Amino acid sequence: xxxxxxxxxxxxxxxxxxxxxxxxxxxxxxxxxxxxxxxxxxxxxxxxxxxxxxxxxxxxxxxxxxxxxxxxxxxxxxxxxxxxxxxxxxxxxxxxxxxxxxxxxxxxxxxxxxxxxxxxxxxxxxxxxxxxxxxxxxxxxxxxxxxxxxxxxxxxxxxxxxxxxxxxxxxxxxxxxxxxxxxxxxxxxxxxxxxxxxxxxxxxxxxxxxxxxxxxxxxxxxxxxxxxxxxxxxxxxxxxxxxxxxxxxxxxxxxxxxxxxxxxxxxxxxxxxxxxxxxxxxxxxxxxxxxxxxxxxxxxxxxxxxxxxxxxxxxxxxxxx
Amino acid sequence: xxxxxxxxxxxxxxxxxxxxxxxxxxxxxxxxxxxxxxxxxxxxxxxxxxxxxxxxxxxxxxxxxxxxxxxxxxxxxxxxxxxxxxxxxxxxxxxxxxxxxxxxxxxxxxxxxxxxxxxxxxxxxxxxxxxxxxxxxxxxxxxxxxxxxxxxxxxxxxxxxxxxxxxxxxxxxxxxxxxxxxxxxxxxxxxxxxxxxxxxxxxxxxxxxxxxxxxxxxxxxxxxxxxxxxxxxxxxxxxxxxxxxxxxxxxxxxxxxxxxxxxxxxxxxxxxxxxxxxxxxxxxxxxxxxxxxxxxxxxxxxxxxxxxxxxxxxxxxxxxxxxxxxxxxxxxxxxxxxxxxxxxxxxxxxxxxxxxxxxxxxxxxxxxxxxxxxxxxxxxxxxxxxxxxxxxxxxxxxxxxxxxx
Numbered sequence: 001x002x003x004x005x006x007x008x009x010x011x012x013x014x015x016x017x018x019x020x021x022x023x024x025x026x027x028x029x030x031x032x033x034x035x036x037x038x039x040x041x042x043x044x045x046x047x048x049x050x051x052x053x054x055x056x057x058x059x060x061x062x063x064x065x066x067x068x069x070x071x072x073x074x075x076x077x078x079x080x081x082x083x084x085x086x087x088x089x090x091x092x093x094x095x096x097x098x099x100x101x102x103x104x105x106x107x108x109x110x111x112x113x114x115x116x117x118x119x120x121x122x123x124x125x126x127x128x129x130x131x132x133x134x135x136x137x138x139x140x141x142x143x144x145x146x147x148x149x150x151x152x153x154x155x156x157x158x159x160x161x162x163x164x165x166x167x168x169x170x171x172x173x174x175x176x177x178x179x180x181x182x183x184x185x186x187x188x189x190x191x192x193x194x195x196x197x198x199x200x201x202x203x204x205x206x207x208x209x210x211x212x213x214x215x216x217x218x219x220x221x222x223x224x225x226x227x228x229x230x231x232x233x234x235x236x237x238x239x240x241x242x243x244x245x246x247x248x249x250x251x252x253x254x255x256x257x258x259x260x261x262x263x264x265x266x267x268x269x270x271x272x273x274x275x276x277x278x279x280x281x282x283x284x285x286x287x288x289x290x291x292x293x294x295x296x297x298x299x300x301x302x303x304x305x306x307x308x309x310x311x312x313x314x315x316x317x318x319x320x321x
Numbered sequence: 322x323x324x325x326x327x328x329x330x331x332x333x334x335x336x337x338x339x340x341x342x343x344x345x346x347x348x349x350x351x352x353x354x355x356x357x358x359x360x361x362x363x364x365x366x367x368x369x370x371x372x373x374x375x376x377x378x379x380x381x382x383x384x385x386x387x388x389x390x391x392x393x394x395x396x397x398x399x400x401x402x403x404x405x406x407x408x409x410x411x412x413x414x415x416x417x418x419x420x421x422x423x424x425x426x427x428x429x430x431x432x433x434x435x436x437x438x439x440x441x442x443x444x445x446x447x448x449x450x451x452x453x454x455x456x457x458x459x460x461x462x463x464x465x466x467x468x469x470x471x472x473x474x475x476x477x478x479x480x481x482x483x484x485x486x487x488x489x490x491x492x493x494x495x496x497x498x499x500x501x502x503x504x505x506x507x508x509x510x511x512x513x514x515x516x517x518x519x520x521x522x523x524x525x526x527x528x529x530x531x532x533x534x535x536x537x538x539x540x541x542x543x544x545x546x547x548x549x550x551x552x553x554x555x556x557x558x559x560x561x562x563x564x565x566x567x568x569x570x571x572x573x574x575x576x577x578x579x580x581x582x583x584x585x586x587x588x589x590x591x592x593x594x595x596x597x598x599x600x601x602x603x604x605x606x607x608x609x610x611x612x613x614x615x616x617x618x619x620x621x622x623x624x625x626x627x628x629x630x631x632x633x634x635x636x637x638x639x640x641x642x643x644x645x646x647x648x649x650x651x652x653x654x655x656x657x658x659x660x661x662x663x664x665x666x667x668x669x670x671x672x673x674x675x676x677x678x679x680x681x682x683x684x685x686x687x688x689x690x691x692x693x694x695x696x697x698x699x700x701x702x703x704x705x706x707x708x709x710x711x712x713x714x715x716x717x718x719x720x721x722x723x724x725x726x
Contacts, residue, residue: 006692009670053671076673111673199672200680207686211717212725219725226720227682244589245581252645256652259660259678293597300608302600304645305577309597312590319586 008206009199012174013054015061020051021198022166026157030055033155034062037102041127041136043112043151045143046159049197052139056108059137063102071098071105078114083122086115094130104133112138113145120147127153161196170198171205180209185217193224232268236276239311240318247311252304262303266294269310282317289313326516329488334376337369338512339480346471347377351448357469359442359449361424363456364473367511370452373473374420377450384415389422400437417447424453424461435464442467475510484512485519492523500527542567542575546640549576550583554627561623569618573599574643576626582638588630595625658708659684665699685713 005011014020017031033039039059044052060072073093080086090107098105115123127136127150136154140146143156168187175182194200207223208215235254238247254260270290273283293310297303331337334344343362350360362370378385427434442449456465476484482505489495500522508515548561562572573596580592599621602614659681660674666684667677680687688709691701717723 005669005698006690006695007666007670007687048676057671074671076667078673078675079667110671111676114673203680203683203687207683210686210689210713211722214725216725219722222720222722222725223683223686226716227680242586244585248581252648256648257655258682259652259656296597296601299601299604301597301604305573305593305600306597308577309590309593312593316587316590321587 008174009202012170012177012202014051014058017058017062020055020058021169022162023051023055023159026159027055030059030157031062034059037063038104039063039106039135039137041154042138043143043146043154043156044137044139044159045141045146045156047141047161047196049194049199049201050159050162051198052159053108053110056106056137056139060106060108063106064100067099071100071102073105073107074110075107076110077119078111083115083119086119087122087126090126090130090134094134098133104135106135106137109136109138111140112150113140113142117147120150124149124153162198163196164191167191167194167196167198167201171201174202174205175215178209180213180215182215183217186215186220189217189220189224193220232265233272235311236269236272236314239314240276240278242315242318244312244315247314248308251307251311255304262297262307263294265303265307266290266297266310270294278317279320282320286313286317324517325488325492325520326513329491329516331369331372331376332379334373334380337373337376338484339476340369340373340473343471343473344373347373350469350471351377351381354448355446358445359451359468361456361465361468361470362450362452362473363454363470365454365475365510367508367513367515368473368475369512370473371420371422374418374422374450374452378418378420381418382415383418385418385420387420387422389426419445419447419449421449421451424451424464425455425458435460439463439467476512477510478505481505481508481510481512481515485515488516488519494523496522496527542572543640545572546575546579547638549623549627550579550638551633551635552627553633554624554631558627559620559624561627562619569599569615569622570603571643572622573603573618574645575640576622578643578645579638579640580626582640583634584629588632592626592629595621595629598625658705659712662688662701662705662709665701669695669699682716685709685716689713 017027020027030042033042042056042059044055046052060068064071073089075086075089077086080089086109093107094105109123112120124147127134138146138150138154143151143158168191171182171187171190174180190201190204193204204220204224204227205215207227208219211219211223232254235247235250238244238250251265255262255265270287273286273290276283278286289310293306296306334348337344347360347362350357362373364370375385377383421438427438438451451464451468453461456470482501485501485504489501504515504518504522507518542565545561545565548557552558562569565572567575576592576596580589580596584592599618602618602621606612606614606618660678662684663677663681664674666688667674670677688701691699696706
């Protein structure tokens with residue numbers, strides 16, 4: 001029989017509560033809520049790849065069985081820019097009655113922390129207006145980015161970062177089913193790269209399996225560095241050596257070729273600073289400057305100009321001032 | 322003292338210079354009314370549009386109702402002002418003419434202004450004249466249909482010169498003929514500009530003609546950059562970009578591209594700091610619609626960048642055009658295919674595009690061995706599958722994956 005899907009993150013996405021690893025307490029409570037066939041609004045907070053979307057999907061599948069697609073709307077806050085789009089979609093979806101025995105539909109709002117405060121305020125009304133026949137399940141990385149009125153309407157579950165043993169369990173299961181050879185170092189390498197993000201682990205695993213059946217840590221590392229967007233470190237090194245033009249060129253290259261956003265670049269820069277071979281006092285100053293630039297980016301400034309201004313400070317740092 | 326431009330506004334259509342054909346057409350419009358109920362006088366600034374309407378009213382002894390950009394022209398105020406005049410008899414039994422001056426100024430805050438104007442035109446018993454600089458804008462398309470349009474051209478230098486000479490005669494003033502030529506040339510067919518400049522010459526004297534703001538030719542950006550980077554900082558520095566052909570946002574890109582060609586080290590850092598400050602104010606202008614911040618944006622771009630160093634270059638630098646926008650565009654084109662694929666992948670895998678893009682370099686491998694069912698579900702096109710194969714080869718070569726086989 002042909003498999004339902006050949007993308008592993010979907011193929012090995014747990015279909016039952018029992019399959020979810022590393023979130024035992026949460027799973028138990030959500031399962032109890034689901035079994036009562038009447039869930040409150042839910043807010044899943046936690047790092048990427050820890051099972052938030054998976055659990056939401058399990059909930060709807062348990063609730064509706066085969067008709068889950070008709071009763072479920074998935075929205076991505078970071079893609080659906082503008083609350084108007086969200087509201088319209090919610091409205092259209094909520095207008096019709098749910099199919100089956102459950103008397104509400106479920107809207108999964110992924111990455112809800114990507115919504116602005118204003119958009120969240122608007123959403124709060126929407127939640128109230130359709131509360132009779134819709135339940136919201138929301139996911140976010142940080143619950144602090146969700147406004148209080150929404151938090152207070154939801155039952156909040158905080159997902160933990162997956163531990164190594166949980167990730168290893170998933171890896172072993174997949175390699176066994178797919179007939180792959182993998183050694184402990186390779187598992188360690190996968191875990192190291194993923195920082196506990198299970199989706200990332202599985203993606204990387206599938207990519208390595210496309211190369212060979214015999215997965216080694218060396219291969220994992222090669223691919224994970226190929227997957228990483230261009231190196232910010234080179235950009236900084238050019239700047240420190242005084243070659244501003246090269247540094248600027250490289251920055252543009254990294255941002256454009258791999259479509260890395262300015263805010264991702266600045267995060268990498270901030271992480272790199274402490275490891276640079278410069279005077280600690282200068283590191284402190286550079287970090288302060290980096291923070292200032294990151295703030296400006298959140299205010300909506302031009303990311304290229306702001307980052308170039310930051311690189312110019314690195315040129316000075318390279319001269320020891 | 323009355324400004325020259327008002328003092329010598331023509332009150333006879335025959336005295337309007339350089340627009341004889343248009344003048345005849347305007348008279349015709351009134352004669353034929355109400356065949357066409359409204360007339361649009363379209364043309365560049367200072368070509369005599371308003372004068373023509375005023376003179377027409379005078380010539381035919383019409384009572385004039387005038388609305389211009391300084392009046393609020395939304396639906397309500399139009400109705401309030403114009404309705405009575407459209408329907409009632411004039412106080413003095415005169416016939417009436419309505420002048421809707423500077424129609425280009427009917428904008429967002431004049432909600433419903435244009436539709437109301439069009440409705441009024443269909444009902445009016447009084448001729449309406451509308452002036453505008455660019456009636457061919459899309460927002461005027463309906464208005465155009467209900468009006469007769471007359472286009473006015475810029476005046477020739479000879480006409481402008483004649484006007485200036487006449488005014489000088491009436492004012493009993495004399496100035497050098499070179500100065501007159503300077504004014505004429507600077508005005509470029511704009512009579513209002515010419516008379517205003519003439520007035521300042523009369524007031525300030527000819528000696529200071531370089532310092533008064535005669536309308537300069539637009540400065541090209543290469544010259545401006547040279548001044549910015551190489552001239553000593555002085556009173557003029559803040560005004561470098563005043564006559565630029567580019568707007569501040571474009572100038573910002575030019576400076577961004579060229580700072581590293583002129584400045585090194587500390588000067589470079591300072592200059593970029595100023596540039597980034599200018600950018601912050603630019604953002605604040607757009608966010609808060611508070612245009613006064615332009616002062617700061619402009620200051621950091623001119624005074625700020627220029628003051629980054631005291632040691633100015635004298636070398637010839639061949640400044641470069643900003644390449645960033647083009648590079649971004651090209652990169653977007655290159656990435657478009659992968660983006661489309663990632664979008665489909667994200668939808669199937671319950672994740673945002675943004676998150677999916679983070680694994681985009683692995684896509685050629687992850688999507689390497691898709692079965693048909695998944696391909697259908699994802700709605701992957703053959704072209705896209707070929708593209709993925711191509712990318713996979715790239716990846717295998719660039720990362721040396723063959724050694725793992």
